Amino acid sequence: MDYKKAYEQIKVIEIEVRNYADEGYKVRYDFDSNIIQWRDYYMWNNNFTKCITDNKKKIIDAMLHKSKLLESLDAFINGTVREEDILVRSGKWEIKVVFNDGTKMNHKDADRFPAAWIDWRTMVENTTECTFRLH
Numbered sequence: 033m034d035y036k037k038a039y040e041q042i043k044v045i046e047i048e049v050r051n052y053a054d055e056g057y058k059v060r061y062d063f064d065s066n067i068i069q070w071r072d073y074y075m076w077n078n079n080f081t082k083c084i085t086d087n088k089k090k091i092i093d094a095m096l097h098k099s100k101l102l103e104s105l106d107a108f109i110n111g112t113v114r115e116e117d118i119l120v121r122s123g124k125w126e127i128k129v130v131f132n133d134g135t136k137m138n139h140k141d142a143d144r145f146p147a148a149w150i151d152w153r154t155m156v157e158n159t160t161e162c163t164f165r166l167h
Contacts, residue, residue: 035102042096044130047152051123051166059156059164061092070160074167088159095158099151105129108139108146119145123166127152 043064050056050073058071061084068088072078084092096102105127107113126140146152156164 033102033106035100038102038131039093039096041131041133042129043132044128045101046126046128047156047164048126049123049153049164049166050125056123056166057156057162057164059160061159068160070162072162078162082160084159091158092155095151095155099148099155101127101148101152102129102137104146104148105137105139108141109137113146117147119147119149121145121149125149 043062045061046058048056048058055073057073060069060071061067062069063084066084066089068082068084070078070080070082104113104117107117120143122143123145124140124142125145126138128136128138130136153164156162
């Protein structure tokens with residue numbers, strides 16, 4: 033996969049984190065509609081939708097490349113992730129990426145988070161103004 037081109041073709045990204053009681057958060061970035069959808073599984077009344085501003089788009093673009101989201105996701109999907117690229121944490125995560133041509137990448141796992149999770153969490157927190165950490 034040509035990752036440089038693939039980053040330019042991302043249409044939707046969904047990132048979700050949950051604990052074993054199925055509490056947690058899900059964020060969906062829809063770049064066609066320029067919206068962020070937030071789902072709070074702790075408090076349903078905290079759900080919201082907001083616009084992806086130019087500033088937020090810059091944050092997302094920078095963090096996706098810095099964290100190598102597609103490369104990390106690909107390594108988990110193909111089973112080639114290195115032990116040093118894994119954070120052992122309690123909880124479950126899932127990431128879905130949809131490209132302009134309809135192609136999808138997705139993976140979910142439990143207790144084995146990508147080391148890049150910290151960058152992805154920072155991206156989510158900086159673009160939603162919400163905490164993306166399990167209680």
